Amino acid sequence: MIGRFILLLAMSLALALPARAQDLSALAQYAPARSQIAQSGDKLAITLGISQPVPYRAFLLADPYRLVIDFRELNFGANPPENLLKGSDAIKGLRWGKFRPGWSRMVAELAHPMRLVSSEERTKGDPQIALTLAKVPAAKFTPRKGAADSALWDLPQPAPTPAPHRRQDGTRPLKVVLDPGHGGIDPGAEDGGAHEADIVLGFARQLRDAMRRAGMQVVMTRDQDVFVPLETRVTVARAAGADIFISLHADSIAEGRATGSTIYRLDDHAETEATRKLVQRHDRDDILAGVDLNGQGDAITHILVDLARRDTQPRSVRLSQVLAGAIKGAGLHMHKRPVQGANFSVLKSPDIPSVLVELGFLSSPADRARLKDPDWRARMAAAITKGVETWAQADAAEAKLLRQ
Numbered sequence: 001m002i003g004r005f006i007l008l009l010a011m012s013l014a015l016a017l018p019a020r021a022q023d024l025s026a027l028a029q030y031a032p033a034r035s036q037i038a039q040s041g042d043k044l045a046i047t048l049g050i051s052q053p054v055p056y057r058a059f060l061l062a063d064p065y066r067l068v069i070d071f072r073e074l075n076f077g078a079n080p081p082e083n084l085l086k087g088s089d090a091i092k093g094l095r096w097g098k099f100r101p102g103w104s105r106m107v108a109e110l111a112h113p114m115r116l117v118s119s120e121e122r123t124k125g126d127p128q129i130a131l132t133l134a135k136v137p138a139a140k141f142t143p144r145k146g147a148a149d150s151a152l153w154d155l156p157q158p159a160p161t162p163a164p165h166r167r168q169d170g171t172r173p174l175k176v177v178l179d180p181g182h183g184g185i186d187p188g189a190e191d192g193g194a195h196e197a198d199i200v201l202g203f204a205r206q207l208r209d210a211m212r213r214a215g216m217q218v219v220m221t222r223d224q225d226v227f228v229p230l231e232t233r234v235t236v237a238r239a240a241g242a243d244i245f246i247s248l249h250a251d252s253i254a255e256g257r258a259t260g261s262t263i264y265r266l267d268d269h270a271e272t273e274a275t276r277k278l279v280q281r282h283d284r285d286d287i288l289a290g291v292d293l294n295g296q297g298d299a300i301t302h303i304l305v306d307l308a309r310r311d312t313q314p315r316s317v318r319l320s321q322v323l324a325g326a327i328k329g330a331g332l333h334m335h336k337r338p339v340q341g342a343n344f345s346v347l348k349s350p351d352i353p354s355v356l357v358e359l360g361f362l363s364s365p366a367d368r369a370r371l372k373d374p375d376w377r378a379r380m381a382a383a384i385t386k387g388v389e390t391w392a393q394a395d396a397a398e399a400k401l402l403r404q
C-alpha cells in the first residue's frame with residue numbers, strides 16, 4: 001500500500017524523485033556521439049544525447065548572455081565540452097559538470113542575446129534533450145527572473161560528475177568517519193585529572209591508524225583540540241561520503257558505579273522525532289546524500305527521509321550489536337547493558353549507519369585506568385576495527401542480495 005502510494009507519487013513528480021532514496025546509482029550518461037550543436041542563420045539547435053531520460057530545466061541569464069541547463073544526475077564523464085562546440089560561433093564558451101548534490105549543470109555563453117524557442121526531451125528511441133534558440137535584439141532578451149536565485153545557483157567549475165554515494169558493497173574501501181566527542185571550549189567529562197576530550201581524541205587517532213592498516217579510509221570530525229558543533233559533525237560525515245559514523249566518548253556519571261563500554265544507536269522511538277525535525281529544517285541541502293530536497297514539500301521530504309531511515313536503522317542496530325560482540329570477544333569489559341538506544345544528535349543521519357561508543361566511564365577509577373593504559377587502548381582499537389570489518393562483510397552481502 002505504502003509502496004504503491006510512493007510509486008504514484010514518484011511518477012507524478014515526473015521522475016524527479018527516486019523510488020528509493022538511497023538507490024541513486026542509475027546515473028544517466030551523456031552520449032557525445034548523439035550530441036551536436038547546429039547553427040542555421042539566426043537559429044541554433046542544441047541536441048544532447050543521454051542514456052536515459054532525466055528531469056531538466058533550461059533558462060537564460062544576462063551579463064554575460066548565457067543559456068543554463070540543469071539536469072538531474074547527468075554524468076558528463078571526462079568528455080570535453082569543446083568537442084560539442086565545433087561549427088558554432090553563436091556560443092563562445094561551454095562548461096559542464098557537477099553542480100550541487102544530485103544535479104549537473106551545463107552553461108553556454110552566448111555570443112549575442114537569444115530566446116528559447118523550444119525545449120523538449122525525446123524519450124522514444126535514444127533519449128535526447130533538444131533545444132532551439134533564436135537570435136533576438138537585446139531589448140527582447142528575457143533572462144530568468146530572481147537575482148537572488150542566480151546568486152544562489154553559482155556557476156560550476158568544470159569538473160567531472162562523481163557518482164552519488166551508494167551503499168557500500170565491498171567493492172571499494174570502507175569509508176569510516178570517526179568523531180572524537182567534545183573539544184575546545186567543551187572539554188567533556190573531567191574526573192581524576194583526566195579530560196574526556198583529550199582521551200577520546202588520542203584514542204580516535206589510534207583507532208584511525210588501526211583502521212587504515214586494515215584498508216579502510218578514515219576521516220575525523222576533529223583531529224585537534226577544537227570545538228565542533230554537533231550538526232557539523234554529521235555534515236562532515238555526509239560531505240566525506242561516509243559509509244559509517246562512529247562517535248567516541250568517555251563520559252562521567254554522577255550516580256551509581258557504572259563501568260565498562262557501551263554502544264549506543266539511535267533509539268527507535270527517537271527516529272520519528274528526528275525525521276520530523278529534519279523535515280522542518282529550512283536548508284535541506286545535506287539531509288540525504290545525492291538527493292535535492294530543496295523545493296520539495298514537507299510530505300515528500302518526510303517520505304524520502306523515512307525511507308532512507310528504514311534502510312539505515314537496521315544497519316545501525318547490527319553495527320552496534322557486532323561491535324559489542326567484538327569488544328566482548330576480545331575479553332574487554334563491557335557495561336551490563338552493552339547495547340542501548342539513545343537520542344543523541346550525532347546519531348540522526350537518516351542515511352549513514354551511526355553508533356556512539358562510550359569507551360568507559362571517566363567517573364570509574366577502574367575505567368579511567370583502562371582508558372589511559374596503552375595496552376588496553378590498542379586492544380580496544382583492534383576490537384572495534386575487527387567489529388567494523390565483520391559488520392561490513394555482512395552488510396555488503398546484504399547489499400548484493402538486495403540488488404538482485
Ligand SMILES: [Zn+2]
Pocket residue numbers: 181182188189196249250251
Ligand atoms: Zn562525551
